[in-house]
Amino acid sequence: MNRRHYLALIGTSLGSLGGCAQSPGDGSATPATDETTPSPTPTDGSTPTVDRQRVGIAETVSVDGTSVTVSNPRVRLAIPVPGMHVLPLTTDVGQFVVVDVTIDGSPAAELDEAFGAAVGGDRVQESTPQSTTTAGAFGVPFPVGDHDTAAVRWTPGSTTVVDWTLPDSVRATLAETPAFHVTTFESRVRDGQRVVELAVRNDGGRDGQFLGRLSFEGFSGGELVSFAVPNDGSERYSGRPGSVLTYFENNGGETLTLQYPGVDGMDSVDHTVSVDTETGSPASTATETPTVVDQ
Numbered sequence: 001m002n003r004r005h006y007l008a009l010i011g012t013s014l015g016s017l018g019g020c021a022q023s024p025g026d027g028s029a030t031p032a033t034d035e036t037t038p039s040p041t042p043t044d045g046s047t048p049t050v051d052r053q054r055v056g057i058a059e060t061v062s063v064d065g066t067s068v069t070v071s072n073p074r075v076r077l078a079i080p081v082p083g084m085h086v087l088p089l090t091t092d093v094g095q096f097v098v099v100d101v102t103i104d105g106s107p108a109a110e111l112d113e114a115f116g117a118a119v120g121g122d123r124v125q126e127s128t129p130q131s132t133t134t135a136g137a138f139g140v141p142f143p144v145g146d147h148d149t150a151a152v153r154w155t156p157g158s159t160t161v162v163d164w165t166l167p168d169s170v171r172a173t174l175a176e177t178p179a180f181h182v183t184t185f186e187s188r189v190r191d192g193q194r195v196v197e198l199a200v201r202n203d204g205g206r207d208g209q210f211l212g213r214l215s216f217e218g219f220s221g222g223e224l225v226s227f228a229v230p231n232d233g234s235e236r237y238s239g240r241p242g243s244v245l246t247y248f249e250n251n252g253g254e255t256l257t258l259q260y261p262g263v264d265g266m267d268s269v270d271h272t273v274s275v276d277t278e279t280g281s282p283a284s285t286a287t288e289t290p291t292v293v294d295q
Contacts, residue, residue: 053162054151063156070152070164072100075173077180078211078261079132079139080224089213090130091261095174096139097166098132099152107136117142118153118163146175178208179263180229184236185271187245187256194245196256198237202229210235212260214244216253225258 055061058071076096078089097117101108110131117127117140129138140152150171151163166174184199200210210229215222223242229235240246248256259268 048159051160053160055162055164057164057167059164061154061162063160063162066156067104068154068162069102070099070154071102073097073152073166073170074209075170076139076209076211077178078266079130080211080213082131082133089211089259089261089266091266092139092141094141094143095177096130097142097150097152097170097174098137098139099129099164100136101129101138102136108138111138114155116140116153118149118151119143119145119147120149123153123155142174144174144177147171150174173206176205178202178206178210178229178231179204180208180210180260181262182212182258182260182267182269183234185256185258185269187271187273190238193240194249195238195240196225196245198225198258199234200227200229200237201234202231204231207231210260212258214241214256214258216244216248216256219244219247219251219253221247 053061057073058069060067060069062068074097076098078091079096079098081088081090101111101115111129113128115129115138117124119142124141124143127141129140132139142150150166152166154162154164156162179202181201181203182198183201184197186197187194188197189195196214198212202208202210207228207230210225210227212225213222214225221244223244225237225239225241227235227237247253254273256271256273257268258271259266261267
């Protein structure tokens with residue numbers, strides 16, 4: 001694949017689509033090793049030798065004049081993906097390893113099926129990276145498991161394979177998943193401002209980064225709430241995420257919805273707010289059991 005064809009497929013840069021805070025993973029580089037040396041394509045009909053390169057995370061690799069860097073891996077149960085008028089979250093049957101990808105020094109616009117996950121030396125099917133709302137950041141689907149090896153793979157041509165080996169700490173994280181449960185979802189007025197209060201419990205096998213989307217009916221956007229929750233523990237949040245509560249107040253909203261990655265996919269929990277006309281104090285209820293949302 002020549003440079004012009006490759007750049008036409010995946011692009012070379014992306015303007016910001018709106019930031020989403022994501023905690024950095026272990027981005028330490030490991031030494032690079034080339035498993036084989038490139039060789040010309042045989043003219044006698046025999047199978048050509050494949051150039052297999054195994055490099056450390058954050059290392060830059062150049063193939064046919066195109067330079068690619070994969071860096072900053074972090075494991076997530078869900079990722080925010082771009083939308084025309086909404087800010088959707090998506091999950092996978094496994095987990096995502098979110099990585100930053102640059103092509104010729106600029107954040108990549110999109111990645112095609114030439115990129116994906118590899119475990120145990122084999123390409124994982126259905127693992128084409130998904131764009132996130134952060135420029136140049138992509139979620140690569142990986143299966144849950146204790147993998148001997150795990151890498152982000154790039155196959156720019158029939159005779160070249162490049163694996164960015166994931167650090168041991170990231171590979172260990174893939175062996176288990178957190179299990180998030182929203183135990184409190186309320187809205188209160190504090191110091192004259194409405195705030196959202198959350199309590200999230202993690203009953204999974206490891207610490208995890210909770211990511212939820214707060215919205216209400218008729219509001220096309222949504223705001224993200226993200227914080228770390230320890231394994232076998234709980235964490236609380238109180239605040240005004242983005243502009244969603246301002247819209248909620250100005251448009252007379254009644255029910256807030258929190259969407260988040262649960263145990264069996266994407267869950268949601270509703271919180272209904274009513275105002276006492278005499279006192280102006282909020283009286284609220286929240287569903288006790290999250291409702292599973294179709295993917």
